[in-house]
Amino acid sequence: xxxxxxxxxxxxxxxxxxxxxxxxxxxxxxxxxxxxxxxxxxxxxxxxxxxxxxxxxxxxxxxxxxxxxxxxxxxxxxxxxxxxxxxxxxxxxxxxxxxxxxxxxxxxxxxxxxxxxxxxxxxxxxxxxxxxxxxxxxxxxxxxxxxxxxxxxxxxxxxxxxxxxxxxxxxxxxxxxxxxxxxxxxxxxxxxxxxxxxxxxxxxxxxxxxxxxxxxxxxxxxxxxxxxxxxxxxxxxxxxxxxxxxxxxxxxxxx
Ligand SMILES: NC(=O)c1ccc[n+]([C@@H]2O[C@H](COP(=O)([O-])OP(=O)(O)OC[C@H]3O[C@@H](n4cnc5c(N)ncnc54)[C@H](O)[C@@H]3O)[C@@H](O)[C@H]2O)c1
Numbered sequence: 001x002x003x004x005x006x007x008x009x010x011x012x013x014x015x016x017x018x019x020x021x022x023x024x025x026x027x028x029x030x031x032x033x034x035x036x037x038x039x040x041x042x043x044x045x046x047x048x049x050x051x052x053x054x055x056x057x058x059x060x061x062x063x064x065x066x067x068x069x070x071x072x073x074x075x076x077x078x079x080x081x082x083x084x085x086x087x088x089x090x091x092x093x094x095x096x097x098x099x100x101x102x103x104x105x106x107x108x109x110x111x112x113x114x115x116x117x118x119x120x121x122x123x124x125x126x127x128x129x130x131x132x133x134x135x136x137x138x139x140x141x142x143x144x145x146x147x148x149x150x151x152x153x154x155x156x157x158x159x160x161x162x163x164x165x166x167x168x169x170x171x172x173x174x175x176x177x178x179x180x181x182x183x184x185x186x187x188x189x190x191x192x193x194x195x196x197x198x199x200x201x202x203x204x205x206x207x208x209x210x211x212x213x214x215x216x217x218x219x220x221x222x223x224x225x226x227x228x229x230x231x232x233x234x235x236x237x238x239x240x241x242x243x244x245x246x247x248x249x250x251x252x253x254x255x
Pocket of ligand 1: 090182
């Protein structure tokens with residue numbers, strides 16, 4: 001029986017954190033995986049980490065907020081692969097800055113990395129995606145609820161949710177599904193390049209406050225990505241899937 005062709009998967013921000021877990025999950029599925037990341041050091045560490053699968057891995061340095069950088073990575077990718085089956089738009093940056101101190105340039109950067117990047121990658125790669133291909137955009141539960149001083153991030157993630165349904169309608173005409181995935185609190189310690197200072201250890205209360213009884217792990221998001229690109233998820237498009245251990249469904253009033 002002929003071997004089924006391996007899927008070709010692009011993961012932006014794939015060198016660390018949730019993106020690294022997504023790369024690992026698809027490599028386990030024997031897919032070809034291309035992590036795109038602005039951090040060259042983290043990319044080269046990732047290459048070392050996955051050296052056993054180096055024939056499946058195509059790491060590319062890219063600033064996904066920059067049109068020329070996305071064009072450059074896309075052309076290298078297409079020269080090597082010729083097509084893409086799965087695009088996971090995961091790269092993102094967070095900003096906590098009081099409104100009066102938030103510089104317009106900082107606002108622009110957050111919006112560019114978190115939202116404009118999805119327009120850029122979808123524009124460059126979707127012409128090379130066949131019917132049955134899938135785009136997953138990583139948003140956040142912060143698209144729907146906020147802590148103080150997070151205007152730029154919240155606006156960017158709300159934009160990701162809206163951009164997802166717009167793309168799903170446009171690209172649906174070509175048989176491409178587009179889905180949004182909103183993680184809650186995901187502990188990415190242990191998924192960063194060497195030398196990144198560890199975040200403070202999680203407390204019992206951090207876990208207990210979640211209806212699911214624990215803080216999320218990068219693999220929770222990665223496994224959902226694997227499901228969302230499977231034929232079993234073939235009727236899922238344009239929508240947002242929340243993976244947050246139930247936190248956004250919890251009513252919190254001070255007693
Ligand atoms: N960790 C969480 O609790 C959480 C919760 C909700 C949503 N998210 C979202 O999940 C995604 C991944 O988050 P994470 O916590 O794993 O982040 P992370 O900081 O651990 O990793 C992000 C990766 O993206 C890369 N990156 C940053 N800017 C880039 C750019 N301009 N071009 C290319 N690569 C770039 C970084 O170098 C890094 O490797 C983000 O979109 C984030 O907003 C995370």
